[in-house]
Amino acid sequence: MDISPESLLDMHERMVRIRTFEEEAGKLMEAGKVPGALHLYVGEEAVAAGIMVHLSNDDQITSTHRGHGHLVAKGGDLGRMFAELFGRATGYCKGKGGSMHISDLDLGMLGANGIVGAGPPIAIGAAFSNKYRGTTNVTCCFFGDGASNEGTFHEAANMAALYRLPVVFVCENNGYGEFTSQERHQAIHDVADRAPGYGMPGIVVDGMDAIAVYEAAGEAIARARRGEGPSLLECKTYRFLDHVGVRGMGVVYRTDDEVVEWRRRDPIVLLEERLAGAGLLPAEEAAAVRERVLGQVKAAIAYAESSPHPDPSALLQDVYTLATDAPR
Amino acid sequence: MTTPEAPAARQLPYVLAITEALAQSMRSDPNVFLAGEDVALYGGVFGTSRGLLNEFGPQRVIDTPISESGIAGLAVGAAATGLRPIIEIMFMDFVTVCMDEIVNQAAKMKYMFGGKASLPITIRTMAGGGMSMAAQHSQSLEAWFCHVPGLKVVMPATPYDAKGLLIAAIRDDNPVLVIESKLSLGLTGEVPEEMYEVPIGRARVAREGANFTIVAIGRMLGEALKAADELAADGLDVEVIDPRSLQPLDTETIVTSVRKTHRALVVHEAVRFGGIGAEIAAQVQEEAFDYLDAPVGRVGAPFAPVPFSPVLEAEYIPNAARIAAEARRVIGKAV
Amino acid sequence: MAAAPIGIIANPASGKDIRRLVAHASVFDNQEKRSIVRRAILGAVAAGADRFFFMPDPHLIVEQALEGLGVEAAFEPVDSPRTGSAIDTTRSAALMREAGCAPVITLGGDGTNRAAAKAWRDIPLVAISTGTNNVFPRMMEATIAGAAAGLVASGAIALDDVAQQAKTVHVRVEGGPEDLALIDAVLLDEPFVGAKAVWQPTRLRTLVLARAEPAAVGLSAIGGLLAPVSAREDAGLLVHAGVGGDELLAPIAPGLFEPVPIVSCRRLALGEAVEFEGPGVIALDGEREVTLHRGQRAQLSVLRDGPFVIDVARTLSLAACRGLFRLSPNGGTDAR
Numbered sequence: 001m002d003i004s005p006e007s008l009l010d011m012h013e014r015m016v017r018i019r020t021f022e023e024e025a026g027k028l029m030e031a032g033k034v035p036g037a038l039h040l041y042v043g044e045e046a047v048a049a050g051i052m053v054h055l056s057n058d059d060q061i062t063s064t065h066r067g068h069g070h071l072v073a074k075g076g077d078l079g080r081m082f083a084e085l086f087g088r089a090t091g092y093c094k095g096k097g098g099s100m101h102i103s104d105l106d107l108g109m110l111g112a113n114g115i116v117g118a119g120p121p122i123a124i125g126a127a128f129s130n131k132y133r134g135t136t137n138v139t140c141c142f143f144g145d146g147a148s149n150e151g152t153f154h155e156a157a158n159m160a161a162l163y164r165l166p167v168v169f170v171c172e173n174n175g176y177g178e179f180t181s182q183e184r185h186q187a188i189h190d191v192a193d194r195a196p197g198y199g200m201p202g203i204v205v206d207g208m209d210a211i212a213v214y215e216a217a218g219e220a221i222a223r224a225r226r227g228e229g230p231s232l233l234e235c236k237t238y239r240f241l242d243h244v245g246v247r248g249m250g251v252v253y254r255t256d257d258e259v260v261e262w263r264r265r266d267p268i269v270l271l272e273e274r275l276a277g278a279g280l281l282p283a284e285e286a287a288a289v290r291e292r293v294l295g296q297v298k299a300a301i302a303y304a305e306s307s308p309h310p311d312p313s314a315l316l317q318d319v320y321t322l323a324t325d326a327p328r
Numbered sequence: 329m330t331t332p333e334a335p336a337a338r339q340l341p342y343v344l345a346i347t348e349a350l351a352q353s354m355r356s357d358p359n360v361f362l363a364g365e366d367v368a369l370y371g372g373v374f375g376t377s378r379g380l381l382n383e384f385g386p387q388r389v390i391d392t393p394i395s396e397s398g399i400a401g402l403a404v405g406a407a408a409t410g411l412r413p414i415i416e417i418m419f420m421d422f423v424t425v426c427m428d429e430i431v432n433q434a435a436k437m438k439y440m441f442g443g444k445a446s447l448p449i450t451i452r453t454m455a456g457g458g459m460s461m462a463a464q465h466s467q468s469l470e471a472w473f474c475h476v477p478g479l480k481v482v483m484p485a486t487p488y489d490a491k492g493l494l495i496a497a498i499r500d501d502n503p504v505l506v507i508e509s510k511l512s513l514g515l516t517g518e519v520p521e522e523m524y525e526v527p528i529g530r531a532r533v534a535r536e537g538a539n540f541t542i543v544a545i546g547r548m549l550g551e552a553l554k555a556a557d558e559l560a561a562d563g564l565d566v567e568v569i570d571p572r573s574l575q576p577l578d579t580e581t582i583v584t585s586v587r588k589t590h591r592a593l594v595v596h597e598a599v600r601f602g603g604i605g606a607e608i609a610a611q612v613q614e615e616a617f618d619y620l621d622a623p624v625g626r627v628g629a630p631f632a633p634v635p636f637s638p639v640l641e642a643e644y645i646p647n648a649a650r651i652a653a654e655a656r657r658v659i660g661k662a663v
Numbered sequence: 664m665a666a667a668p669i670g671i672i673a674n675p676a677s678g679k680d681i682r683r684l685v686a687h688a689s690v691f692d693n694q695e696k697r698s699i700v701r702r703a704i705l706g707a708v709a710a711g712a713d714r715f716f717f718m719p720d721p722h723l724i725v726e727q728a729l730e731g732l733g734v735e736a737a738f739e740p741v742d743s744p745r746t747g748s749a750i751d752t753t754r755s756a757a758l759m760r761e762a763g764c765a766p767v768i769t770l771g772g773d774g775t776n777r778a779a780a781k782a783w784r785d786i787p788l789v790a791i792s793t794g795t796n797n798v799f800p801r802m803m804e805a806t807i808a809g810a811a812a813g814l815v816a817s818g819a820i821a822l823d824d825v826a827q828q829a830k831t832v833h834v835r836v837e838g839g840p841e842d843l844a845l846i847d848a849v850l851l852d853e854p855f856v857g858a859k860a861v862w863q864p865t866r867l868r869t870l871v872l873a874r875a876e877p878a879a880v881g882l883s884a885i886g887g888l889l890a891p892v893s894a895r896e897d898a899g900l901l902v903h904a905g906v907g908g909d910e911l912l913a914p915i916a917p918g919l920f921e922p923v924p925i926v927s928c929r930r931l932a933l934g935e936a937v938e939f940e941g942p943g944v945i946a947l948d949g950e951r952e953v954t955l956h957r958g959q960r961a962q963l964s965v966l967r968d969g970p971f972v973i974d975v976a977r978t979l980s981l982a983a984c985r986g987l988f989r990l991s992p993n994g995g996t997d998a999r
Contacts, residue, residue, distance in 0.1 A: 003854075060405075093444075103441045105408065105444050118429075118433055121397055121400065121401015122405040122433060124401065124402050125402040125407070126406070126408065132361065132406070133411075155397050158393055158395065159398045162393065163390075188722075190679060190722070195690075204676065211857040277954060278854050320480075321447075321448075325501070
């Protein structure tokens with residue numbers, strides 16, 4: 001799998017955008033400035049970026065409750081994203097969805113989802129649609145180790161393989177289903193082991209290594225585009241922050257040592273080291289990217305904070321598509 | 329489009345009216361496809377899709393694994409990306425294994441996404457008892473779905489409506505549950521050959537009458553009409569209304585009738601407690617309280633699972649005699 | 664004579680890499696690895712082994728293999744943290760050496776055995792293949808592999824009678840630690856380690872092969888189909904690949920026969936020095952491991968100083984000749 005310097009720098013910038021977006025979102029949540037709960041993607045950036053650089057707006061993804069990173073990586077507008085987190089009328093969902101339903105169908109992002117395991121059946125539907133309409137588009141289905149225990153995953157995996165659908169199941173195995181560690185929620189350690197049981201290949205890749213994810217995703221996606229059917233890409237990754245928010249609720253379910261150990265393999269630092277080594281991104285340029293992205297994120301937050309709240313009259317709008325609505 | 333009152337020479341059973349609606353919809357729109365358990369090669373366990381595989385091929389008439397979540401989720405993803413899926417959930421009881429896809433995904437996606445999504449999904453399913461299929465193959469669970477904003481729910485009682493409501497559902501840009509009646513599959517009636525819609529959200533006055541209103545849902549329409557004949561012998565001139573669509577509900581037609589007749593009874597096969605009859609009764613009382621001469625009556629199944637024994641099942645499912653008896657009781661209460 | 668303990672290293676990560684996508688490699692799920700461990704233990708115990716040290720891994724392969732196994736033997740994990748990476752194998756091999764294990768049973772591919780040999784260069788091995796492109800370990804029935812290990816551990820068969828020392832490729836990277844490969848060390852025209860596996864023939868530059876096996880899959884097969892060098896021969900092979908070379912069709916991954924442009928090929932004497940120069944990536948036993956920056960050099964040579972690999976078939980033949988599995992008439996087997 002060839003990887004151009006442009007793709008590498010693109011991937012890096014997407015990862016920095018996710019990290020910065022999430023860190024600032026976490027601060028806003030801790031400060032009580034955004035309503036509801038946020039599930040932050042910090043630590044898992046290499047997965048979203050390594051997949052998304054292969055996709056166009058006509059390729060779809062299904063996401064999870066931890067979905068900001070997926071939309072940022074898919075090219076989501078940061079201002080509209082923050083506006084949604086703030087519940088404003090200018091948000092992606094006009095303030096009706098919030099963090100857990102953030103979406104942009106124009107970008108092929110079929111929504112973050114509040115239901116664990118809801119994505120896989122929807123993903124096979126989008127993949128079915130790609131095939132039915134005679135396109136070479138693919139659908140990438142993000143789900144976690146926890147979701148791999150939902151029946152929906154198994155039904156979707158079976159149907160995807162049965163119909164040879166152009167879908168890539170991307171398991172973001174961060175070792176925890178909410179607060180329950182993987183060894184306490186499943187008797188296997190590699191979710192990829194489940195793939196052959198459905199008649200598709202499953203592979204394991206280092207989810208902290210963006211280049212490794214890029215290579216593996218590139219092959220899986222190309223395979224799907226060629227009509228050779230689904231595959232499962234398990235990315236071993238880690239949630240640097242808590243299940244909800246930054247610090248969570250203070251209940252101990254994982255050790256500080258474990259967190260520190262995983263943070264040593266920070267995916268952004270790893271990629272920057274490689275890019276610096278290859279002479280593609282000297283440290284000062286990497287810092288400049290971070291600085292520039294931080295400026296974009298701050299501007300996005302300012303836009304969101306100054307955006308209007310939804311008018312109460314909006315409450316009953318968008319429940320149904322009306323016959324008078326413009327055809328899609 | 330024809331109206332229900334228009335004459336139609338041709339007679340067709342309910343089952344073939346469904347097949348015709350499917351076939352005509354698929355012919356007229358290449359984005360329409362049908363997926364479900366045994367819908368293709370076998371033609372549907374109730375025979376509703378016989379012949380479609382031959383005409384449209386396996387790309388558009390798709391046998392699925394027994395995976396209701398997978399089927400319903402497939403419909404959501406396909407609809408969100410521009411297709412117009414029809415899925416069959418073989419028995420209505422099986423919706424319990426795809427509730428998330430229907431209730432949390434299909435119904436809410438538009439709202440959650442700020443109006444951007446449009447999900448033209450038709451979910452066909454067979455409800456009702458009377459065949460000794462017991463508690464997991466006989467239920468009428470329509471009330472659950474009427475409670476969920478974002479869904480539409482229709483229950484065709486006649487072959488005419490079975491075709492017209494199904495075509496309307498397929499053309500609708502929202503998720504619509506089309507709850508068909510397995511005991512009505514052989515029911516024959518007028519069905520025009522051309523493609524027509526029965527508009528969703530409009531009730532039909534199935535029999536005009538002056539001094540009593542029966543609102544009869546789904547297959548109970550036939551029983552209500554029989555009861556009306558029986559009550560006519562008592563000198564009661566019964567108006568029978570078939571709501572056809574439960575969500576949205578044509579409250580206006582029902583209320584207009586009650587303002588005329590001053591008494592009403594709501595009938596459904598579903599369990600009475602918490603059934604859609606309670607909602608209809610409540611709305612009638614809100615909108616026409618001053619016109620009512622008696623509390624609105626309700627006929628529904630008793631609070632028990634659907635039994636297996638034909639004897640017990642006959643006791644369980646409402647029929648013309650029970651409807652007539654309840655009507656007489658309501659009249660007895662009239663002030 | 665007390666039996667020596669047997670070491671067990673079951674690599675949970677083997678058999679799962681990208682070659683399931685880009686080629687047609689087999690999948691070894693961890694349930695199958697558990698079964699293999701069970702069978703190997705049962706074979707070893709039947710042949711007289713009674714003590715085992717094993718590598719703890721985050722997947723609990725050996726622990727779960729032991730559940731309900733009901734054998735009369737002692738099992739102890741070596742004191743190695745479960746990181747789930749190749750480090751576990753290397754640390755465990757070092758600890759097994761201290762514990763006097765002889766031999767060590769490995770489940771994995773070339774990479775697993777390489778990780779073990781990094782800590783214990785001449786480790787006595789029964790190497791069972793559960794990897795992808797395997798030249799070093801063999802596909803064999805674990806019951807019999809375990810029995811061979813048991814026969815050696817119990818002293819019934821002497822290691823020297825059934826084991827041959829393997830060759831290695833020594834790799835010394837300028838400014839880096841010394842590394843080794845058991846089969847092949849290859850310079851690739853790649854900028855990054857990435858997904859590790861090697862499957863694109865156009866990226867191959869220089870191959871240093873300890874063994875060039877015509878009947879293998881992987882990079883060794885390239886040499887094998889040009890000028891075979893067996894495990895027994897005191898030589899290696901140097902192959903230059905690249906644009907303009909004559910194409911050789913070689914199975915560089917399972918199911919993947921690809922044309923490889925060959926510029927030159929010659930035998931290497933043991934100890935003869937070869938130099939790689941960056942930029943590029945060095946793959947060791949088929950996995951991209953080391954990035955060489957522009958102008959950075961690495962010195963390589965093939966030596967015969969590697970693991971002692973037990974020939975399972977030969978071990979069982981000797982056991983048969985000596986009647987080690989006969990239960991009667993003299994009461995009990997010698998093997999036990």
